Amino acid sequence: MIEIKKVISEQDIAQTAELAREIWTDHFTPIIGSAQVEYMLEKFQSPDAMARQISGGYEYFLAVVDGKNVGYLALVPDAAVASLMISKIYVKKDTRGQGVGHKLLNFAISVCRERHLNSIWLTVNKHNADSIAWYERKGFENADTMVQDIGNGFIMDDYKMVKSLGPRKARREASPPIE
Protein backbone atom coordinates (compact mmCIF):
# COMPACT_ATOMS: atom_id res chain seq x y z
CA MET A 1 0.00 0.00 0.00
CA ILE A 2 1.17 3.51 -0.80
CA GLU A 3 0.92 5.88 2.16
CA ILE A 4 1.23 9.64 1.90
CA LYS A 5 2.85 11.22 4.93
CA LYS A 6 3.15 14.95 5.56
CA VAL A 7 6.73 16.14 6.08
CA ILE A 8 6.76 17.84 9.48
CA SER A 9 9.69 16.93 11.71
CA GLU A 10 13.39 17.61 11.19
CA GLN A 11 13.81 13.89 10.64
CA ASP A 12 11.13 13.89 7.89
CA ILE A 13 12.89 16.83 6.23
CA ALA A 14 16.28 15.09 6.43
CA GLN A 15 14.79 11.95 4.84
CA THR A 16 13.15 13.99 2.06
CA ALA A 17 16.42 15.79 1.33
CA GLU A 18 18.21 12.43 1.15
CA LEU A 19 15.62 11.11 -1.30
CA ALA A 20 15.85 14.31 -3.36
CA ARG A 21 19.63 13.95 -3.63
CA GLU A 22 19.34 10.35 -4.82
CA ILE A 23 16.61 11.02 -7.40
CA TRP A 24 17.93 14.34 -8.72
CA THR A 25 21.52 13.10 -9.09
CA ASP A 26 20.37 10.11 -11.08
CA HIS A 27 17.67 11.81 -13.16
CA PHE A 28 19.00 15.30 -13.84
CA THR A 29 22.74 14.77 -14.33
CA PRO A 30 22.24 13.66 -17.97
CA ILE A 31 19.82 16.58 -18.57
CA ILE A 32 21.52 19.58 -16.90
CA GLY A 33 24.95 18.29 -15.80
CA SER A 34 26.36 17.54 -12.36
CA ALA A 35 27.44 21.11 -11.48
CA GLN A 36 23.91 22.45 -11.91
CA VAL A 37 22.39 19.45 -10.09
CA GLU A 38 24.69 20.05 -7.11
CA TYR A 39 23.93 23.79 -7.13
CA MET A 40 20.15 23.21 -7.30
CA LEU A 41 20.19 20.52 -4.59
CA GLU A 42 21.98 22.89 -2.23
CA LYS A 43 19.78 25.87 -3.14
CA PHE A 44 16.37 24.17 -3.25
CA GLN A 45 16.55 20.70 -1.69
CA SER A 46 18.92 20.86 1.27
CA PRO A 47 17.28 20.33 4.68
CA ASP A 48 17.68 24.06 5.44
CA ALA A 49 16.14 25.08 2.11
CA MET A 50 13.19 22.72 2.61
CA ALA A 51 12.61 23.96 6.16
CA ARG A 52 12.56 27.56 4.88
CA GLN A 53 10.12 26.62 2.09
CA ILE A 54 7.82 24.89 4.59
CA SER A 55 7.84 28.00 6.83
CA GLY A 56 6.92 30.03 3.73
CA GLY A 57 3.87 27.90 2.81
CA TYR A 58 5.22 24.89 0.89
CA GLU A 59 3.70 21.56 1.88
CA TYR A 60 5.90 18.50 1.45
CA PHE A 61 4.69 14.90 1.49
CA LEU A 62 6.53 11.58 1.35
CA ALA A 63 5.19 8.52 -0.47
CA VAL A 64 5.93 5.49 1.70
CA VAL A 65 5.66 1.86 0.56
CA ASP A 66 6.34 -0.95 3.05
CA GLY A 67 7.97 1.53 5.42
CA LYS A 68 10.35 2.86 2.72
CA ASN A 69 10.33 6.39 1.32
CA VAL A 70 9.92 5.99 -2.44
CA GLY A 71 8.86 9.44 -3.61
CA TYR A 72 7.89 12.93 -2.59
CA LEU A 73 5.63 15.80 -3.50
CA ALA A 74 5.78 19.54 -2.75
CA LEU A 75 2.67 21.67 -3.13
CA VAL A 76 2.21 25.43 -3.05
CA PRO A 77 -1.46 26.41 -2.82
CA ASP A 78 -2.41 29.92 -3.86
CA ALA A 79 -5.96 30.72 -2.76
CA ALA A 80 -5.81 34.22 -4.30
CA VAL A 81 -5.75 32.73 -7.82
CA ALA A 82 -7.49 29.45 -6.89
CA SER A 83 -4.56 27.42 -8.12
CA LEU A 84 -2.05 24.87 -6.84
CA MET A 85 1.58 24.62 -7.93
CA ILE A 86 3.18 21.20 -7.89
CA SER A 87 6.67 22.34 -7.05
CA LYS A 88 8.12 18.82 -6.84
CA ILE A 89 6.90 15.35 -7.81
CA TYR A 90 9.53 12.64 -7.77
CA VAL A 91 9.56 8.89 -7.52
CA LYS A 92 12.65 6.70 -7.03
CA LYS A 93 13.82 5.08 -10.23
CA ASP A 94 13.29 1.46 -9.10
CA THR A 95 9.70 2.26 -8.03
CA ARG A 96 8.51 4.11 -11.16
CA GLY A 97 5.70 2.66 -13.23
CA GLN A 98 3.91 1.22 -10.17
CA GLY A 99 1.36 3.98 -9.65
CA VAL A 100 3.15 6.04 -6.98
CA GLY A 101 3.23 9.14 -9.22
CA HIS A 102 -0.45 8.61 -10.04
CA LYS A 103 -1.28 8.43 -6.33
CA LEU A 104 0.73 11.60 -5.59
CA LEU A 105 -1.03 13.46 -8.42
CA ASN A 106 -4.44 12.26 -7.20
CA PHE A 107 -3.51 13.48 -3.74
CA ALA A 108 -2.69 16.93 -5.20
CA ILE A 109 -6.08 16.90 -6.98
CA SER A 110 -7.83 16.03 -3.71
CA VAL A 111 -6.07 18.98 -2.03
CA CYS A 112 -7.46 21.20 -4.79
CA ARG A 113 -10.98 19.85 -4.27
CA GLU A 114 -10.82 20.38 -0.50
CA ARG A 115 -9.55 23.93 -0.84
CA HIS A 116 -11.65 24.98 -3.84
CA LEU A 117 -8.67 25.42 -6.15
CA ASN A 118 -9.49 24.86 -9.80
CA SER A 119 -6.19 24.37 -11.55
CA ILE A 120 -2.79 22.78 -11.05
CA TRP A 121 0.40 24.03 -12.66
CA LEU A 122 4.03 23.06 -12.68
CA THR A 123 7.24 23.65 -14.55
CA VAL A 124 9.22 20.91 -16.23
CA ASN A 125 12.61 21.00 -17.94
CA LYS A 126 12.15 21.13 -21.72
CA HIS A 127 14.38 18.04 -22.13
CA ASN A 128 12.61 15.95 -19.47
CA ALA A 129 10.71 14.14 -22.22
CA ASP A 130 9.33 11.13 -20.29
CA SER A 131 7.89 13.33 -17.55
CA ILE A 132 6.37 15.77 -20.10
CA ALA A 133 4.68 12.79 -21.80
CA TRP A 134 3.45 11.56 -18.40
CA TYR A 135 1.96 14.97 -17.56
CA GLU A 136 0.24 15.07 -20.95
CA ARG A 137 -1.30 11.66 -20.29
CA LYS A 138 -2.54 13.03 -16.98
CA GLY A 139 -4.31 15.95 -18.67
CA PHE A 140 -1.71 18.74 -18.40
CA GLU A 141 -1.29 21.11 -21.33
CA ASN A 142 1.76 23.07 -22.31
CA ALA A 143 0.81 26.67 -21.52
CA ASP A 144 4.05 28.63 -21.79
CA THR A 145 7.82 28.55 -21.66
CA MET A 146 9.66 29.79 -18.56
CA VAL A 147 13.35 30.64 -18.45
CA GLN A 148 14.53 31.49 -14.93
CA ASP A 149 17.98 32.70 -13.92
CA ILE A 150 18.82 30.80 -10.72
CA GLY A 151 22.26 32.34 -10.18
CA ASN A 152 25.86 31.11 -10.61
CA GLY A 153 25.42 31.23 -14.39
CA PHE A 154 22.65 28.58 -14.36
CA ILE A 155 19.17 28.83 -15.82
CA MET A 156 16.07 26.70 -15.60
CA ASP A 157 14.73 26.25 -19.12
CA ASP A 158 11.21 24.96 -18.60
CA TYR A 159 7.75 24.53 -19.97
CA LYS A 160 4.86 25.65 -17.81
CA MET A 161 2.13 23.00 -17.86
CA VAL A 162 -1.40 23.46 -16.55
CA LYS A 163 -4.25 21.08 -15.74
CA SER A 164 -7.70 22.55 -15.28
CA LEU A 165 -10.01 20.84 -12.83
CA GLY A 166 -13.59 21.17 -13.89
CA PRO A 167 -16.42 20.79 -11.42
CA ARG A 168 -16.64 17.27 -10.02
CA LYS A 169 -18.71 14.92 -12.16
CA ALA A 170 -20.77 13.81 -9.17
CA ARG A 171 -21.65 17.41 -8.48
CA ARG A 172 -22.79 17.97 -12.08
CA GLU A 173 -24.84 14.81 -11.94
CA ALA A 174 -26.41 15.95 -8.69
CA SER A 175 -27.63 19.20 -10.24
CA PRO A 176 -31.32 19.19 -11.17
CA PRO A 177 -32.04 19.20 -14.90
CA ILE A 178 -32.86 22.61 -16.39
CA GLU A 179 -36.45 22.61 -17.58
Ligand SMILES: CC(C)(COP(=O)(O)OP(=O)(O)OC[C@H]1O[C@@H](n2cnc3c(N)ncnc32)[C@H](O)[C@@H]1OP(=O)(O)O)[C@@H](O)C(=O)NCCC(=O)NCCS
Ligand atom coordinates in the same frame (compact mmCIF):
# COMPACT_ATOMS: atom_id res chain seq x y z
C1 LIG B 1 7.06 11.42 -13.56
C2 LIG B 1 6.99 10.52 -12.34
C3 LIG B 1 6.80 11.36 -11.08
C4 LIG B 1 5.81 9.55 -12.49
O1 LIG B 1 5.80 8.66 -11.37
P1 LIG B 1 5.52 7.08 -11.54
O2 LIG B 1 5.40 6.53 -10.18
O3 LIG B 1 6.49 6.48 -12.46
O4 LIG B 1 4.09 7.19 -12.21
P2 LIG B 1 3.02 6.05 -12.50
O5 LIG B 1 3.54 4.71 -12.09
O6 LIG B 1 1.73 6.53 -11.92
O7 LIG B 1 2.91 6.16 -14.07
C5 LIG B 1 4.00 5.81 -14.91
C6 LIG B 1 3.55 5.53 -16.31
O8 LIG B 1 4.61 4.97 -17.09
C7 LIG B 1 4.42 3.57 -17.28
N1 LIG B 1 5.64 2.83 -16.89
C8 LIG B 1 5.77 1.52 -16.95
N2 LIG B 1 6.97 1.16 -16.54
C9 LIG B 1 7.62 2.28 -16.18
C10 LIG B 1 8.93 2.51 -15.62
N3 LIG B 1 9.79 1.53 -15.39
N4 LIG B 1 9.28 3.79 -15.34
C11 LIG B 1 8.42 4.78 -15.56
N5 LIG B 1 7.18 4.60 -16.07
C12 LIG B 1 6.78 3.35 -16.39
C13 LIG B 1 3.28 3.24 -16.39
O9 LIG B 1 2.54 2.19 -16.99
C14 LIG B 1 2.46 4.52 -16.35
O10 LIG B 1 1.72 4.73 -17.54
P3 LIG B 1 0.44 5.73 -17.57
O11 LIG B 1 0.92 7.12 -17.36
O12 LIG B 1 -0.15 5.52 -18.93
O13 LIG B 1 -0.45 5.28 -16.45
C15 LIG B 1 8.28 9.64 -12.19
O14 LIG B 1 8.42 8.87 -13.33
C16 LIG B 1 9.54 10.41 -11.90
O15 LIG B 1 9.87 10.68 -10.75
N6 LIG B 1 10.30 10.76 -12.97
C17 LIG B 1 11.61 11.33 -12.85
C18 LIG B 1 11.65 12.63 -12.12
C19 LIG B 1 10.88 13.72 -12.79
O16 LIG B 1 11.17 14.09 -13.91
N7 LIG B 1 9.88 14.28 -12.09
C20 LIG B 1 9.10 15.35 -12.60
C21 LIG B 1 9.86 16.62 -12.51
S1 LIG B 1 8.99 18.00 -13.19
